[in-house]
Amino acid sequence: MAVIDTYRLQSSPIAYMPSIIAWAINGCAFPEDRPTLFDYVSSVFPTVPRAAVEQLLTKAVPYTVEGDAVVFSVEATAPAMPELTCRKCDAVNPLVYFAPMTIEAKGTCVCFDCAKARQWLDANGDLRPDIQL
Ligand SMILES: [Zn+2]
Structure with missing residues (x-):
């Protein structure tokens, strides 16, 4: 059975995550920019697995905005x-x-x-x- 992990990317006073994630997803339209964007978001949220970040930014999984947090779920790697x-x-x-x-x-x-x-x-x-x- 698939295990689903849910992550919350919480905004900080200087970084409004829904805008930043939307910006990063748009940036991923350019494949050559993707590694930099994955690195950036991974460095901001070191507890979120990079594979999960990649799925979020490449729109492999949907996300929702709850308050000022970006919430998304990915299937845990077996x-x-x-x-x-x-x-x-x-x-x-x-x-x-x-x-x-x-x-x-x-x-x-x-x-x-x-x-x-x-x-x-x-x-x-x-x-x-x-x-x-
Ligand atoms: Zn044998």
């Missing part, structure tokens, strides 16, 4: 999938696998090909109930 290595053939991250065991983003599994080669699968390609991995 945590990296653990790397799984087949315990039988050392294949890395097989598409189909069984019995994953993971410790701190590193893990092992048995890949589909190895399970099939050992006749551990039923006609549907599921692990036979009598097989314990």
Whole structure:
């Protein structure tokens, strides 16, 4: 399920964010100016991930103005999938696998090909109930 993070870019007494963000979005019409604008907004709001700033300024996500703050939401970047290595053939991250065991983003599994080669699968390609991995 997607996780949505919402950010508020609050105005300061010297910087009215709705105007600044509108200006930065307009500036992003020029691709060569984008890195500078991303850097600028990221430096003003160091707690907002740069990827979120980029989505806001390139209009990938909409925003609203609440009072003097700019509010927008982005889908949180998914945590990296653990790397799984087949315990039988050392294949890395097989598409189909069984019995994953993971410790701190590193893990092992048995890949589909190895399970099939050992006749551990039923006609549907599921692990036979009598097989314990
Ligand atoms: Zn394997």
